[in-house]
Every structure is written in structure tokens, then in C-alpha cells.
Amino acid sequence: MGPSLIFDKSFLESLNPDEAVWLDQFFLANITPLFFVETLADLQKNTRFGRTPEDIVGSLAYRTPDLHAKANVHHRTLLEGELAGAEKIEMDGRPVIGGGKYVELGGRTGAYFEESREEQAMKRWQEHKFLELERSYAKQWRDGLSNVDLQEIYSYYQKAFAGHPKPKTLEEVKAMADKFIDNPAQESILKTGLASIGVTPRFQEEIVARWKSEGQLPIRQFAPYFSHVLCIDLVFMFGIGTDLIGRGRPSHKIDIAYLYYLPFCKIFVSNDKLHKLLAPLFLNPDQTFISGEELKEDLKKLDAHYDLLPPETKVRGVYVFAHSPPHDTAYLVTRLWDKYMSQKWRERSNPELKPNSPIGKEFYDNIRELEQKAKTEGARQPTKPGESDQVVIKRLVSGERGKWTRFPPEVMNRRKNVAGEWEDIS
Numbered sequence: 414m415g416p417s418l419i420f421d422k423s424f425l426e427s428l429n430p431d432e433a434v435w436l437d438q439f440f441l442a443n444i445t446p447l448f449f450v451e452t453l454a455d456l457q458k459n460t461r462f463g464r465t466p467e468d469i470v471g472s473l474a475y476r477t478p479d480l481h482a483k484a485n486v487h488h489r490t491l492l493e494g495e496l497a498g499a500e501k502i503e504m505d506g507r508p509v510i511g512g513g514k515y516v517e518l519g520g521r522t523g524a525y526f527e528e529s530r531e532e533q534a535m536k537r538w539q540e541h542k543f544l545e546l547e548r549s550y551a552k553q554w555r556d557g558l559s560n561v562d563l564q565e566i567y568s569y570y571q572k573a574f575a576g577h578p579k580p581k582t583l584e585e586v587k588a589m590a591d592k593f594i595d596n597p598a599q600e601s602i603l604k605t606g607l608a609s610i611g612v613t614p615r616f617q618e619e620i621v622a623r624w625k626s627e628g629q630l631p632i633r634q635f636a637p638y639f640s641h642v643l644c645i646d647l648v649f650m651f652g653i654g655t656d657l658i659g660r661g662r663p664s665h666k667i668d669i670a671y672l673y674y675l676p677f678c679k680i681f682v683s684n685d686k687l688h689k690l691l692a693p694l695f696l697n698p699d700q701t702f703i704s705g706e707e708l709k710e711d712l713k714k715l716d717a718h719y720d721l722l723p724p725e726t727k728v729r730g731v732y733v734f735a736h737s738p739p740h741d742t743a744y745l746v747t748r749l750w751d752k753y754m755s756q757k758w759r760e761r762s763n764p765e766l767k768p769n770s771p772i773g774k775e776f777y778d779n780i781r782e783l784e785q786k787a788k789t790e791g792a793r794q795p796t797k798p799g800e801s802d803q804v805v806i807k808r809l810v811s812g813e814r815g816k817w818t819r820f821p822p823e824v825m826n827r828r829k830n831v832a833g834e835w836e837d838i839s
Contacts, residue, residue: 414481415439415738415746416753417506419678421671422451423685424705425476430815432712437478437814438731439715439738439746443508444477445674446487447667449531452477452538453547467541474538479810480732480819483508484531488642488673492610495638496620502638504676506700563653563660570654579655583648586657587694590647594632594640600624603632606643638676645672645695658687675700679753682708701749711745718744730820737761 418440425448428436436442452473456466486509494500502509537543580586596602603624607617624635633640649669652658658665668687672695675681681692684705692702719727719735726734737758738746750758812818812825 414441416679416749417441417443417508417677418680418682419443419445419671419674420448420681420705421668421683421685421688422448422473424682424708425473427684427705427709428476428712430476431716431817432709433476433478434731434814434817434819435712435715435719435735435746436708437480437482438735439750440478440481440680441508442478442482443674443678444482444484444531445671446485446531447670447674449484449534451667453534456543456548467543470538470543471541474535475814477535479532479535482532483510485509485674485677486511488670492639492642495636496607496612496616498623502676504637504641506677506679508677563663563665566650566653567660570650574654580651580657583652583657583690583694586648586651586655587644589651590644593647594644599629599632603635606632606639609646610639610642641676641695642673645669645691648691648694652691658690680749701752703745708745715739715744715746728818728822730818730822730824732820 418436420436420442425433452470455469455473458466458469490511491502491509495502534547580589594602594606600621603621604617607620612620624630627635646669649658649666653660665687668685669691671681671683671688672692675692675695679699680701680703681688681696682703682705683689683692689702689704696702715738718739719731722734738744738750740747740759742748742751810819812820818825
């Protein structure tokens, strides 16, 4: 599992299935809710060349990472939790996932996560299976997109900027947004920001009351994630009002929302022109923006590199022979691993953990015990602060993708017997 990465739909559309294998193998893909909704919305597309909307969505779902991937919690859910004071949002480059069940085993804490609804949906979409509710949601999404009025935003800010010097670059727009958020009249800014993201008046009053009770901290300190989202929205609106962001594409409002999730990745990759302009303004020095074209070319080179391996090596599966990327820094993926992963990754071998080995049996028994206890005890919060000692994320992944087999034959040739135990069927 490599560094955390967020991609937009435009990038994944550019990959073929073989290239997508290496994206999944060498990165921890944080899949945003926007990606799922955008993908689903293609069910309402007018298609050509004999392809159905179901073909398009199924093909994209097939290329979506499923092995090293996590579905991030929706940004509105995160905002609600932070503004209510229920939780602190960690903005450290790691995906925020929900639905975990916490248990204790022998004095150690464990967290167990079932496959998310989004991940389950992707499996169905690969098989062209769509719920009627999903089809209805896709229509609502595209209808709603056509109703986004960027001209109204433009007209409002044209009037607001009348008689004042306008920013000439997006960097100046970002500085203007920062200055607005840091205005000394913090209560007024807080209320304005809450209204702009659609917080109800009653909830606004509760949030402002909590802000006052906690000492009227600067908004950035009181609600860091809210401040991040607010700044993105301000840059978008100011940018439109100053003719630095075009207003001809309603989808710009959706594109900009991908940036809400930047705190939950180390790398952001996109082919979108607006992302290329705006993402660098919101990344911290430890984060990287990569154009989709550049990463695609590198994944293509990696695919050619591994394709030269002998058949007896390839049969062991991608997960075994390519547990980490080549050491050659000519590859962009390798340079990213050097930047974000412990340097010890170059010293590690690719051990194969077999379920029937003494270590493997203990490992798998521990997982089964944690899963069983999580299911019988139900969901609850950790009993002690800090991270869990062990985390198990259960999901079904495809054993083959494109031309590649991903796991060794002894894994590919196993099935569950009536007792629920895995047995070899080779």
C-alpha cells in the first residue's frame, strides 16, 4: 500500500484496465463521494458508437481501485461533525472512513470495517446491475447540474467589485479569500460562512453559541475543515466574479468540490484544467499535484516493465512480484514512494504469507476472532483514546484485472466450504 492519492473521474477515464492495475497496486486510493456520484450520473448520458450508458459506467467501475482503496466520508458529514463539536477532523493526508466497529481483544483495541455501500455498488455496476433508486439519483444529479447558475454568481460579484481593484491572478484571489476569513469581525464571518454552505438558522445559532462558549477562537482554529471548505467556495465565487474562472460550464461547481477532500490525501491527480489551476493553491508543502497525463504515462511504462517478466514470475500474481515499485527513479511512482513512504521500503523483500504457516494461521485466526466479536457486539466507540492497535477492512476484490492475475494460484484456487472455512480447489 503506497501513498494516499485522490483522483478525479477524468483521470480514471484516461486509463486502460492494465494501467489501472498499477494505480491500485502502488497507491492508497481515496475514492471521494463525488467520484461515485459522477460515475453514476453517466447513466443519463447520450452515448454514441453503440455503447450504452450501462457499458460506460460498468467500464469505469471495472477500472476503479478495489484492493488498496477507501471510500471517504462525505464532506457534509464531516462538516456537521466538526461544527457540532462532535469530532475533530484529522487533516493529515489520510482518508476518513466511517462505519467502523470497535472491540477489545486481549487488552488490545481493534477496529473492523465492512465493505462500504459505495464499494458494493461498484461491484454491481461492473456487472451492469443498477438499482432503480440509483437510476433516479443519476437523473436528479444531472438535472441539478443543469440548474447551476454561474451567471448569477458572476453578476453578483461584478456588482460587489464595482469601484474596487480586482484581483488579476488566482493567487491574488486566494489571498483575498484568506483575508476575508481572517477578518477581525470573526462572528460575522462565521455566520456568513455557515449560511453560504447551507446551514439552517437554528444550527447556525447553536454553532455560534458553542464558538462563544469556547472563547471565540479564530475560525481557522475553531473549525479548520470548515475554514478549508469555505476558502475553496470563496475562491470559486471570487474567481468567477473577476473573469479568472469561466462560467460556461456548470460542471465547474462539481469540479471544485473535489478540492474539499485535499486534506485527506498526499497526492491529487487530475486531467481537469480547473483542477490544474486551483489545486496547487490549496496544497500544503507536503502534498503533490500531478497531471493525469503524466501519471498515466508512468503507469504505462510500469505495465511494459512488468510485462517483460518471465511467465513463472507473473503467475505468482501482481501482489507478490510487485509488492513495491521498481527501485529505478526513472519512474514517477518510485519517486513518489521515496517522498512519502519510509525509506526502508527499498530494503523490504516480498514475503508470501501463507494461511497454513504457523505465523499465517495465527494471523488469520486473529482476524476471524476480531470479525466475529465486532459482528456480535455491534458498533461502539473505542474505550480508550488514540488509534486502534489493529484495523481490519473487509472487502471483495477481483482476482484478475486486465491481462494481470493479482494473487498467487493458492489464493485464486480457494473457496469456502459449508463450514465457512477456506479450502484448496486446485
